[in-house]
Amino acid sequence: QSVLTQPPSVSAAPGQKVSISCSGSSSNIGNNYVSWYQQLPGTAPKLLIYENNKRPSGIPDRFSGSKSGTSATLGITGLQTGDEADYYCGAWDSSLSAWVFGGGTKLTVL
Amino acid sequence: EVRLVESGGGLVRPGESLRLSCAGSGFTFKTTWMNWVRQAPGKGLEWVGRIKDKSDGGTTDYAASVKGRFTISRDDSKGTLYLQMSGLKSEDTAMYYCSTSRHFWWWGQGTLVTVSS
Numbered sequence: 524q525s526v527l528t529q530p531p532s533v534s535a536a537p538g539q540k541v542s543i544s545c546s547g548s549s550s551n552i553g554n555n556y557v558s559w560y561q562q563l564p565g566t567a568p569k570l571l572i573y574e575n576n577k578r579p580s581g582i583p584d585r586f587s588g589s590k591s592g593t594s595a596t597l598g599i600t601g602l603q604t605g606d607e608a609d610y611y612c613g614a615w616d617s618s619l620s621a622w623v624f625g626g627g628t629k630l631t632v633l
Numbered sequence: 634e635v636r637l638v639e640s641g642g643g644l645v646r647p648g649e650s651l652r653l654s655c656a657g658s659g660f661t662f663k664t665t666w667m668n669w670v671r672q673a674p675g676k677g678l679e680w681v682g683r684i685k686d687k688s689d690g691g692t693t694d695y696a697a698s699v700k701g702r703f704t705i706s707r708d709d710s711k712g713t714l715y716l717q718m719s720g721l722k723s724e725d726t727a728m729y730y731c732s733t734s735r736h737f738w739w740w741g742q743g744t745l746v747t748v749s750s
Contacts, residue, residue, distance in 0.1 A: 558736050573736040622680040
C-alpha cells in the first residue's frame with residue numbers, strides 16, 4: 524500500500540487528454556513539492572514534472588502538473604501512442620523522513 | 634551529457650551482502666544529492682535512500698524497509714555512489730537505479746539484484 528495513491532490505470536484515444544491523480548496527506552503533498560516520472564516499457568524512469576508544475580528542458584508542454592491541497596494531478600494533452608507508459612508521482616514525506624512514490628498509473632492510448 | 638552507470642548486481646543468497654556502485658559523469662557530482670531507487674519485478678518504484686552533498690552535511694536518509702541493513706556512501710573524488718547491502722532478503726530482489734538530485738533529475742539504467750537460495 525503506497526503512501527501516495529494513484530489510479531492503477533487510465534486510458535484515452537490518441538489526440539485526447541488525460542489526467543492522472545495523486546492523493547496524499549499534509550505530511551507529503553500538502554507541504555512539499557510533487558514530482559512526476561514517466562517509465563516507458565523496459566526503460567528507466569524519466570523526470571517529467573518537478574516542484575509541482577515545472578518541466579525540465581526537453582519535456583513537451585503537452586505535459587503539465589498541478590497541486591491543490593493534498594492532491595496533485597498530471598495532465599497530458601494531445602495523446603500519442605508513444606505516451607503509453609507507467610507514470611509515478613513522488614514527494615518528500617516529512618513525517619516519515621522519506622521520499623514516497625505513488626503506486627504508479629499505467630496509461631493506455633487506445 | 635549526464636551519464637549514470639550502475640554495476641555490482643547479481644545473484645546472492647539470503648543473508649549475504651552485496652555492494653552496488655553508480656559512476657556518474659557529465660555533471661558536478663560532488664555538489665549533487667544522490668539517490669537509490671529500486672523496482673521489484675512487475676512492481677512500482679520504491680525509494681531506498683539518499684545521500685546529500687558535503688555542503689549539506691553529506692548525511693543519509695533511508696527507507697524504513699532497508700534502514701539498518703543498507704548503507705549509502707559516496708566518493709566524490711571518483712564521482713561514484715555506493716550502496717552496501719547486508720542481510721539481504723528475497724524481498725530485496727529488484728532492479729536498483731541511482732538517480733541525481735532532490736527531484737531525481739537523471740537516472741541510470743539500473744543493475745539487477747536477485748536474492749534467492
